[in-house]
Amino acid sequence: MTTRKFGSFDCAPIGLGCMNLSHAYGTPPSEKDAENLLLSALDMGYNLLDTAALYGFGHNEQLLGKVLKSRRHDYILASKCGMFKNAEGVREINGRPEVVKKTCEDSLRRLQTDVIDLYYLHRWDKNVPIEDSVGALSDLVKEGKIREIGLSEVSSDTVRKAHAVHPIAAVQTEYSLWTRNAEISVLETCRELGATFVAFSPLARGFLTGALTEVNSLVEKDIRRNMPRFHAENYAHNLTLLEQVALIAKQEGCTLAQLALAWTLGRGEHIVSIPGTTNLTHLSENFSAAEVELSATSYQQLDEILNQNTVMGARYNAATQAEIDTEEFA
Known part of the structure; x- marks a missing residue:
């Protein structure tokens, strides 16, 4: 399989987003099933695993550290700071240099490793100049505790300001049809800038797989319940668009998920995609999407069916949207 650049590393075009092994979507798998999925991913050829201090409030990093300690050199480890559970047990966005450095120490301990290959600022703390937060990350590179620096959910202007302080190896943002x-x-x-673009939620949090047809079936704590696109009236409309996408998948001879992932990878050679799953069949299905090459006609049709003007509902609620720094369509 052809590899793509991930900072100074080479990785498979499809990596594994590990968040839902600990929280967010439905009920997380048992530790045994999560362990089996992680080991199976490495055996399949996945060599980029993405976690964060926030995921499961540390549980996700602990899981990777426990399960994969003996295979640490078999994969590129990416984690994130700047958003975590504070001493009061509440999710906090904090990019102060001393907090960034402490979070890294905590992550290293949970991950049972001496160095994190790429460490993202999970969210830009708007109370702290981006230059200060990236300066702290740069110090961690010099200390050998992280190898490269990434940013998540930031605008182009913020990327450029950060890059002027220290080269930014990767930028992670939600990206899908x-x-x-x-x-x-x-x-x-x-x-x-020569940075890798990392597409998270490339399957639209399950929407682009075609498996989620009834949003009322989501468990109470599922994060999608607070996302306007998954509100019943919006979702019903969006499902009608997906019916048209399914026809294109049939024409291309692939699954809906593979179609969506192939579309993402086809938007640029500097793009890496990190879908998450708790299902071994889907794990294999997603990874093989890198071998799907879509026709120019399919790209055109997909862009016409699903875009910012046809999809109903914002991706985040107002409170969450206020926390991020990405550009939005007018």
Whole structure:
């Protein structure tokens, strides 16, 4: 399989987002099943695993550290700071240099490793100049505790300011057929600066798999319940669009998920995609999407069916949207 650049590393075009092994979507798998999925991923050829201090409030990093300690050199480890559970047990966005450094120490301990390959600022703390937070990350590179620096959910302007302090190896933002904000400028900025663009939620949090047809079936704590696109009236409309996408998948001879992932990878050679799953069949299905090459006609049809003008509902509620720094379509 052809590899793609991930900072100074080479990785498979499809990586594994590990968040839902600990929280967010439905009921997390048992520790035994999560362990089996992680080991199976490495055996299949996945070599980029993405976690964060926030995921499961530390549980996700602990899981990777426990299960994969003996295979640490078999994969590229990416984690994140700047958003975590504070001493009061509440999710907090904090990018102060001393907090960034402490979070890294905590992550290293949970991950049972001496170095994290790429460490993202999970969210830009708007109370702290981005230059200060990236300066702290740069110190961690010099100390050998992290190898490269990434940013998550930031605008092009913020990427450029950060890059002036220390080279930014990767920028992670939600990107899929139904979330196209990165196309405003971040995708091109990454290309210009030589940074990898990492597409998270490339399957639209399950929407683009076709498996989620009834949003009322989501468990109470599922994060999608607070996302306007998954509100019943919006979702019903969005499902009608997906019916048209399914026809294109049939024409291309692939699954809906593979179609969506192939579309994402086809938007640029500097793009890596990190879908998450708790299902071994889907794990294999997703990974093989890198071998799917879509026709020019399919790209055109997909862009016409699903875009910022046809999808109903914002991707985040107002409170969450206020926390992020990405450009939004007018």
